[in-house]
Amino acid sequence: xxxxxxxxxxxxxxxxxxxxxxxxxxxxxxxxxxxxxxxxxxxxxxxxxxxxxxxxxxxxxxxxxxxxxxxxxxxxxxxxxxxxxxxxxxxxxxxxxxxxxxxxxxxxxxxxxxxxxxxxxxxxxxxxxxxxxxxxxxxxxxxxxxxxxxxxxxxxxxxxxxxxxxxxxxxxxxxxxxxxxxxxxxxxxxxxxxxxxxxxxxxxxxxxxxxxxxxxxxxxxxxxxxxxxxxxxxxxxxxxxxxxxxxxxxxxxxxxxxxxxxxxxxxxxxxxxxxxxxxxxxxxxxxxxxxxxxxxxxxxxxxxxxxxxxxxxxxxxxxx
Numbered sequence: 001x002x003x004x005x006x007x008x009x010x011x012x013x014x015x016x017x018x019x020x021x022x023x024x025x026x027x028x029x030x031x032x033x034x035x036x037x038x039x040x041x042x043x044x045x046x047x048x049x050x051x052x053x054x055x056x057x058x059x060x061x062x063x064x065x066x067x068x069x070x071x072x073x074x075x076x077x078x079x080x081x082x083x084x085x086x087x088x089x090x091x092x093x094x095x096x097x098x099x100x101x102x103x104x105x106x107x108x109x110x111x112x113x114x115x116x117x118x119x120x121x122x123x124x125x126x127x128x129x130x131x132x133x134x135x136x137x138x139x140x141x142x143x144x145x146x147x148x149x150x151x152x153x154x155x156x157x158x159x160x161x162x163x164x165x166x167x168x169x170x171x172x173x174x175x176x177x178x179x180x181x182x183x184x185x186x187x188x189x190x191x192x193x194x195x196x197x198x199x200x201x202x203x204x205x206x207x208x209x210x211x212x213x214x215x216x217x218x219x220x221x222x223x224x225x226x227x228x229x230x231x232x233x234x235x236x237x238x239x240x241x242x243x244x245x246x247x248x249x250x251x252x253x254x255x256x257x258x259x260x261x262x263x264x265x266x267x268x269x270x271x272x273x274x275x276x277x278x279x280x281x282x283x284x285x286x287x288x289x290x291x292x293x294x295x296x297x298x299x300x301x302x303x304x305x306x307x308x309x310x311x312x313x314x315x316x317x318x319x320x
Contacts, residue, residue, distance in 0.1 A: 007075045008052065012037065016045035017054055020065040027062050111229040113211070119227045120151075126205045126229075127153035130162045134205050135243050139169035139198040158188040165191045167243070167250050169198040174279050182253065193250030202239060208232040210239045267294055 004014040019031050028046065032039045046063045049055040054071040056064045065071075113119045127134060134157060158164055166185075172178050173194070186192060204210045214226040230236050270280045281291045299305065 007072070007079055009048070010045075012041060013045045013048050013052075016042055017049055017065060020046075020049075020055065020063060021068070024064055025062050109231055109233055109235070111231075112214070113227045113229060114225075116225050119211075119225055122227070122229060123203060123211060124151060124153040126203065126209055126211065127151070127157050130157055130205045132206045133163040133165070134203065135165045135240070135247075136201075136203040137167045137169075137198045137243065137246065138172060138201055140171055140175065142175070154185070155188065158185070158190060161189075163191070164189065165193075165247065167193050167195060167198060167246050168253065170194055170196050174276050179279070186253075192253040193247060194253045195246065195250045198246070202243065204236065204240055204243060207240050208236055210236045212239070267298060271295070 004011065009017070015035055015037075016031065019035055023031070023034075028042050029039055032042045035042065046055055049065075050063075052071075052075055054066050054068070054075070056066060111122075113122045154164070164185075168182070173182075182190075182192060200212055202210065202212045209232065210230045211227050212230075214228050230239070267280070267284070270284070277288060277291055281288050284291065286294070
């Protein structure tokens with residue numbers, strides 16, 4: 001039996017409607033006998049069915065049902081639209097709830113996650129709850145060798161179509177496995193940029209919840225790692241402003257390449273990322289000597305005397 005309450009009908013309403021469908025044009029009294037309920041109860045149910053658009057208003061003695069494909073379909077659509085309206089209010093209500101909780105108990109503003117496992121679990125929870133966007137910065141040191149691995153929460157976020165912007169310190173590209181990780185994320189839709197230095201590791205979800213390490217860039221063992229989670233407040237707004245400023249200063253990170261991408265463009269993109277020569281040589285599968293020769297050729301071709309000038313000239317020519 002379908003859950004008729006989902007469309008605002010009672011069990012009695014549903015029984016009467018189904019009886020009308022099976023035996024239309026029959027007087028109310030006869031339906032009362034078949035259903036073994038009073039005439040008054042049938043009449044009341046018919047009135048509610050008329051109001052719901054499932055029965056045509058007409059002869060009360062012999063009510064006529066509406067085709068359920070149109071009647072119930074319309075009812076379901078109206079209910080769905082109403083539920084969508086309630087769902088759209090969720091974020092606003094959540095903000096009001098958070099504001100009320102912080103007003104009553106300011107200590108709720110901050111949560112401390114202790115240990116690598118607790119921090120990773122909290123980050124996963126934040127990413128899985130993202131609905132609009134996630135932004136973050138990343139820089140060494142890393143407490144785990146597997147830090148370059150893409151988490152299932154990150155993949156799920158991108159698969160849901162949630163916007164993900166990330167800023168990486170150039171040093172990240174020199175760590176084993178990170179280039180492959182970033183390439184994989186870019187192919188899934190992550191927008192990445194790079195800076196020579198990133199001041200702090202940071203993740204902000206939907207502009208309302210942020211997590212960052214307490215120890216700054218000081219190295220720590222997995223058990224000693226500490227992170228602070230900050231909920232919707234002026235502090236999270238300030239952290240979002242910090243990210244946006246860094247994003248404006250950062251350079252696009254281009255690690256993906258198509259069959260149409262020529263070797264010179266690939267080299268320019270890797271140089272612009274801030275990657276060291278050894279890492280670039282590994283990516284291109286060439287020796288350090290060959291790489292230096294190619295860089296010199298690119299600089300000569302562009303009329304540049306340095307990598308920086310080569311990057312500027314390449315950008316002006318639309319090579320990147």
